[in-house]
Structure formats: C-alpha cells, structure tokens
Amino acid sequence: MAQLRLSGLTKSYGSVHALRGIDLEVEDGEFFVLFGPSAAGKTTTLRVIAGLEKPDGGTLTVDGHDLSGVPVKRRDMAMVFQSFALYPHLTTFQNLAYPLREMKLRRAEIDSRVRETAELLRITHTLDRRPASLSGGEQQRLAIGRAIIRRPRLFLFDEPLTNLDAKLRHDMRAEFKRLHREIGTTTLYATPDQLEALSIGERVAVIQHGRITQVDTPDRLYARPVDRHVASLIGDPPINLVRGTLKPSSAGAPAIELPFMELDGDRWREGLQALESGTELLVGIRPHDLALVDDGAGGVPATIEITEPQGDITILDLKAAGVPLRMVVAEATGARYTAGDSVHISLAGADTRLFLSDSGTMVA
Amino acid sequence: MAATYHAEHGTLLERFFERNRGPLLVSPALAVLVIMNIFPLLWSFGLSFYRYRANRVKEPEFVWFKNYEKVLTDPVVWERFQTTAIVVTVDVLLQLVVGFLLALLFEKTFPGRRVLLMLVLTPMMLSFVAVGAFFRYYYEPTFGLLSQAVKAVTGEPFILLGSEVGALAGIIFADVWMWSPFVMLLVLAGLVSVPKHLYEAAEIDRASWWRRFWTITFPYIRGLLLLAILFRTIEAFKLFDIVFLITEGGPGTSTETIAVYVYRVAFQYFKTSQSAALGYILLFVVIVLTNLYLFFVRRRDVEEQ
Numbered sequence: 062m063a064q065l066r067l068s069g070l071t072k073s074y075g076s077v078h079a080l081r082g083i084d085l086e087v088e089d090g091e092f093f094v095l096f097g098p099s100a101a102g103k104t105t106t107l108r109v110i111a112g113l114e115k116p117d118g119g120t121l122t123v124d125g126h127d128l129s130g131v132p133v134k135r136r137d138m139a140m141v142f143q144s145f146a147l148y149p150h151l152t153t154f155q156n157l158a159y160p161l162r163e164m165k166l167r168r169a170e171i172d173s174r175v176r177e178t179a180e181l182l183r184i185t186h187t188l189d190r191r192p193a194s195l196s197g198g199e200q201q202r203l204a205i206g207r208a209i210i211r212r213p214r215l216f217l218f219d220e221p222l223t224n225l226d227a228k229l230r231h232d233m234r235a236e237f238k239r240l241h242r243e244i245g246t247t248t249l250y251a252t253p254d255q256l257e258a259l260s261i262g263e264r265v266a267v268i269q270h271g272r273i274t275q276v277d278t279p280d281r282l283y284a285r286p287v288d289r290h291v292a293s294l295i296g297d298p299p300i301n302l303v304r305g306t307l308k309p310s311s312a313g314a315p316a317i318e319l320p321f322m323e324l325d326g327d328r329w330r331e332g333l334q335a336l337e338s339g340t341e342l343l344v345g346i347r348p349h350d351l352a353l354v355d356d357g358a359g360g361v362p363a364t365i366e367i368t369e370p371q372g373d374i375t376i377l378d379l380k381a382a383g384v385p386l387r388m389v390v391a392e393a394t395g396a397r398y399t400a401g402d403s404v405h406i407s408l409a410g411a412d413t414r415l416f417l418s419d420s421g422t423m424v425a
Numbered sequence: 426m427a428a429t430y431h432a433e434h435g436t437l438l439e440r441f442f443e444r445n446r447g448p449l450l451v452s453p454a455l456a457v458l459v460i461m462n463i464f465p466l467l468w469s470f471g472l473s474f475y476r477y478r479a480n481r482v483k484e485p486e487f488v489w490f491k492n493y494e495k496v497l498t499d500p501v502v503w504e505r506f507q508t509t510a511i512v513v514t515v516d517v518l519l520q521l522v523v524g525f526l527l528a529l530l531f532e533k534t535f536p537g538r539r540v541l542l543m544l545v546l547t548p549m550m551l552s553f554v555a556v557g558a559f560f561r562y563y564y565e566p567t568f569g570l571l572s573q574a575v576k577a578v579t580g581e582p583f584i585l586l587g588s589e590v591g592a593l594a595g596i597i598f599a600d601v602w603m604w605s606p607f608v609m610l611l612v613l614a615g616l617v618s619v620p621k622h623l624y625e626a627a628e629i630d631r632a633s634w635w636r637r638f639w640t641i642t643f644p645y646i647r648g649l650l651l652l653a654i655l656f657r658t659i660e661a662f663k664l665f666d667i668v669f670l671i672t673e674g675g676p677g678t679s680t681e682t683i684a685v686y687v688y689r690v691a692f693q694y695f696k697t698s699q700s701a702a703l704g705y706i707l708l709f710v711v712i713v714l715t716n717l718y719l720f721f722v723r724r725r726d727v728e729e730q
Contacts, residue, residue, distance in 0.1 A: 111629060113625050113628070113629075133628045133629060133631075134628065134631045138629065139629060139630075140626070140629050142622055142625070142626060144620075144622055146620070146622040146623055146625065146626035148623060148626075148627075148640060148641060149623075149644070150640070150641075150644035151640060155640075159627075159630050159632065159640070160630040160631065162632070162636065163630070163631045163632060163633065163636075207626075207630070211630075
C-alpha cells in the first residue's frame with residue numbers, strides 16, 4: 062500500500078522531451094489510469110517510477126519518502142510490460158516463482174503462493190508449460206500473476222492489453238477491476254485506449270506531449286474536458302468541434318453564431334460574460350446530443366454522407382451548411398436512411414461545451 | 426513442343442549441350458572436388474588396408490585390418506592421444522573462459538570499443554604460419570620478448586619451451602590467443618539476442634546478477650556455446666600447424682599431438698598405410714564428436730517444445 066507523488070518530473074532523450082514536468086498524486090489503494098496517445102510519455106513516466114530510467118529533474122516520493130537514488134530492487138514495485146516480458150525458458154510455475162526466489166521463502170511457501178496466484182488468474186492448467194505455448198490471454202494473466210505474487214506496494218501496468226484482441230481486452234478489463242477489488246494495491250495503469258481508461262480507472266490523468274492536462278474522474282472527463290484536446294480524446298465517436306462566433310443577441314443575452322444555426326448562449330452565460338462579442342469559439346457537440354427531427358419542425362437541414370452501422374447503433378456522418386457532423390442514432394432509425402438523404406437535425410442535451418478557438422481551453 | 430523445338434535441331438553435340446546445360450555448368454567444380462578431395466579420401470581409405478610404404482617400390486599387399494590393429498595396440502599412439510586430450514581439454518576450456526569474458530566486455534558500449542574489437546579479432550584472421558612463427562620468436566630464449574621480460578625481473582633468461590609443461594603451456598597459449606575471439610563472436614551473438622526488457626523485468630523482480638545470468642542470459646547462448654565447443658574441440662583435436670612451427674613436438678615427444686604424430690608416421694617414418702589407418706581413426710573420433718553435438722542440439726529442441 063502506498064501513496065505516490067510526482068512533482069515536476071522531466072526527462073529528455075537527446076532533443077526529444079519525453080516528460081515536460083509531470084505532477085501527479087495517486088492516493089493509497091487507488092486504481093489510477095494514465096491515459097494518452099502513443100508517445101505522450103506514459104511509458105516513460107512508469108519507467109521513471111519503477112527506477113528503470115533516471116529523471117532529469119523533479120521529485121518522486123512514495124509515502125513521503127524520496128525515491129531518487131533508490132535502486133529498482135528496493136523500490137518494491139511490480140511492473141507489467143506491454144510485451145509481457147515473460148521469461149521464455151522458464152515454465153509458468155517458474156515464472157511465477159521468480160520474484161519469490163529472492164525473498165528467502167521456504168519451498169512449501171513458494172509452492173502454495175504460486176498455486177494460489179495461478180488459481181486466482183485461472184492459469185493453473187499451464188503451470189508446467191512455457192510461455193510460448195500459452196495463448197495471448199494466458200500470457201497476459203501470467204504477466205499479471207508475476208506482478209501480484211510478491212504483493213508489492215505499487216503496481217505499474219504499461220499498456221497491458223494493447224497486444225490482445227478486442228474480445229480478450231473486454232474480458233481482461235473486468236478482470237483488472239475484480240483483481241483490484243480483491244487485492245486493493247495502489248495501481249498506476251497506462252493505456253492509449255479511452256474505453257479502457259474510462260471503464261477501469263477510478264481517476265484518470267490525461268497526458269499529452271509529456272504534460273498532464275487533466276486529472277479527473279471518468280464521468281467528469283467526459284462531461285467537463287479542460288480543453289479541446291481532452292474533449293476530442295474522450296468519447297466515441299469523437300466530439301464534433303464546430304467553429305462559431307460569439308455575438309450579442311437582440312435581447313442582450315449572448316448567442317453563438319454557427320454556420321448552420323444560431324445557438325442560444327444563455328446556458329453558458331457565466332462563462333461567456335468575460336468574453337468580448339466577436340470572439341472565435343469552438344463549440345464541442347457530442348454525437349449523442351444531436352437528434353433527428355421531422356421536416357418542418359424547425360430543425361437544421363443536413364445531408365447524410367455516410368452511414369456506419371455498428372450493430373446496436375448507427376453512426377451518421379452528416380454535412381450541415383458545409384460543416385461535417387457526426388451523430389449517433391438507434392440502429393432501427395439508421396436503417397431507414399442511406400447516403401445522400403436529406404434530414405433535419407436539432408441540438409439537445411447539456412453536454413455541449415465551448416472552447417476558445419485560439420488556445421483551446423474550455424470557457425463553459 | 427515450342428520449348429523443345431530447339432533441341433530437335435542442330436548437330437548431335439549441340440543437342441547434347443542444350444539438354445544438359447545445368448549438369449555441364451556444375452561439372453568443373455564437381456571434377457575438382459572429386460579429383461582433389463573425394464578420390465584421395467577413398468584412395469587413402471583403401472591404402473589403410475594394404476601394407477605399403479610410399480618410399481619403397483614393393484607391391485602393396487592386402488592385409489585386412491592389420492594396420493588398424495597395429496595402430497590401436499601401439500602404446501605410442503595412446504601416449505599421443507593422451508597428449509592431445511590434455512591439449513584439447515585445457516585449450517578449449519581456456520578459449521571458452523577467455524572468449525566468454527571478452528564477449529561480456531564487448532556487449533557493453535564504451536569509447537574505443539570498435540577499435541578494440543577489431544584488434545581482438547585480428548589473431549583469428551592471421552594465418553597459422555604467421556602465428557606459429559610469431560610465437561616461436563616470442564618464446565625464443567635469448568632475444569624473445571618473454572625471456573627478456575623475465576630476465577628483467579630475475580636476471581636469468583627463461584626457456585619456456587625447455588620443459589614439458591612449459592612447452593604445452595606455450596602451445597596452448599598461442600592457440601587460445603588465436604581462437605578465443607572466435608568463441609567471443611559466437612557468445613556475443615547470443616548475448617545481443619537477449620531481449621532487453623527481460624533484464625528490466627528481472628531487475629524489477631529483484632533477481633540477483635547470478636540468477637539473472639542463469640535463467641535469462643544463459644539459455645540464449647547455450648546453443649551457440651555448444652557450437653563453439655564443437656568447433657574448437659574438432660580444431661584442437663587436429664592441432665598441427667602451431668605445434669609443428671613452435672616446438673615440432675618437442676622437447677622429446679612431450680608436445681607431439683596426434684596430428685603431428687600422423688605427419689611423422691607418414692612423412693618421416695614413411696609408414697604410409699599405417700598413417701592412413703590412424704587418419705581414419707581420427708576422422709571417426711571427429712564424427713563421433715559431431716554426432717554427440719547434434720544429439721544435444723536435438724534433445725534441446727525437443728525440450729523447447
């Protein structure tokens with residue numbers, strides 16, 4: 062069990078700045094997700110925490126103890142690598158027992174702990190086989206097993222599901238949640254997959270270009286992204302960002318001029334007060350917030366470009382006044398339309414957010 | 426039909442060339458191989474069953490296995506085998522140790538690594554004659570470097586090749602100097618094939634250096650190590666050039682390896698057929714060694730699956 066604190070961590074490889082000042086606090090027993098696109102600095106952050114890389118600057122403490130200068134061996138952390146890094150010439154049993162061997166445990170103790178862990182991860186049937194003969198999911202579980210068997214104070218997972226197929230990924234996500242509930246060890250989990258990040262993280266840090274842009278609970282990340290980048294990383298299909306101009310409406314209340322409609326700004330009155338009229342904005346509209354309406358009911362005319370059936374839902378790619386928009390409808394509704402059809406849409410829902418056009422930060 | 430149209434026409438000779446182009450192209454190489462290699466091999470095998478001396482005019486006489494019997498019951502031959510066994514064992518062992526340590530050194534990057542690596546590999550590329558001549562001068566009692574160095578300390582010249590142990594050591598040192606780089610190359614190839622993340626995982630799992638080596642590194646170099654042992658054992662078993670150039674088998678017969686002995690029997694005692702028989706016994710030993718290696722490799726492959 063451990064509370065982890067990073068402040069101002071920097072790391073460069075030559076002219077490449079992998080980390081540009083990472084500040085992070087992970088609470089004791091928390092399942093914390095580090096989410097960001099590839100090459101954002103997730104892996105480097107984990108490697109610095111594990112001690113495999115030396116940071117150029119900043120501090121790293123666990124339970125208040127500074128870890129700089131503490132060798133990897135004495136950090137008492139376990140890491141699961143993206144490549145799993147299973148020992149190819151050892152059996153499942155030997156792989157699991159590997160971290161225990163340095164703990165000077167009795168043979169019977171090692172044996173019972175290996176069996177217990179194998180049981181927990183359902184790989185008992187593979188105990189005397191080598192990693193090469195295990196399936197992807199079994200290798201994955203073995204890699205996790207090797208990490209948890211030592212009962213370290215901190216888990217580091219580096220994109221552990223990236224190398225698995227979609228179905229397995231789904232199963233393993235549930236597995237991680239179950240494991241964490243049973244073991245309760247502080248966990249830092251890096252992933253480039255938003256579904257993974259939102260579904261298993263208690264809190265999620267969004268990391269981009271070596272900086273953390275937002276730390277929040279999954280639902281708040283979705284509902285209140287701090288800037289347009291976070292907004293476009295979270296949500297599937299991605300948010301629609303439409304250019305608009307702030308202008309006072311005739312009644313004095315703020316309004317936003319979009320290419321295809323005028324948006325009543327009353328809902329964001331507080332955030333908009335500080336802005337001058339004429340400010341360029343980006344309006345973030347979630348695909349779920351667009352709805353089809355009957356012709357003549359006051360909707361915005363649009364043309365369907367592409368329909369993408371997903372089974373239960375259908376994604377419609379539209380164009381309204383030349384602006385591409387994406388929306389989601391029920392499969393039964395989507396089936397009635399084909400590319401080229403004209404429809405009318407309306408904007409509903411409270412999840413629409415406004416961002417400054419130049420800096421991308423959220424205003425309301 | 427269109428393809429064979431050509432062959433139906435022209436003279437008989439042209440048609441023959443046309444039809445047998447492939448075999449004809451290979452035939453010069455095959456001819457050289459047969460004349461220079463396979464024929465002498467079979468011929469000497471035949472000779473080993475005759476009583477025959479190359480410096481006599483007497484008709485060869487067929488004597489069945491008498492030459493083999495004579496060679497195998499000859500205590501001198503067994504003595505030479507013993508000398509050879511000592512040389513092979515110590516020589517190969519030292520080459521493995523030195524080659525291994527060199528590989529561990531060159532696995533890391535450090536300034537000057539390329540130049541140093543080139544220097545270390547040089548002995549392997551020299552000819553045996555050069556190495557032999559070089560070490561002969563190196564060990565020379567009056568003006569040799571070794572003797573001079575010892576003299577500077579003790580005041581006495583040092584005759585390494587004068588004693589039995591010294592002569593053996595001198596020969597083994599020269600061979601180790603020449604062939605350790607070969608072992609190094611093979612081991613180095615194994616070392617760099619180990620995925621780096623395994624070492625990181627082991628570090629996080631808190632494995633000691635020793636255990637990391639045996640469980641991760643060693644399995645990757647085991648096969649190449651076996652190969653190095655096989656190659657070096659066979660070569661050391663046949664060791665002739667260096668011995669002949671440095672000591673000529675002396676002092677007495679203390680460094681006369683079996684290969685040197687075969688040479689003596691053939692070209693100094695002119696017992697041609699006996700030396701042929703001994704040569705085939707050597708070949709047999711090498712074949713056994715090779716098969717032993719293949720056996721180990723196959724057993725390992727089975728284990729892996």
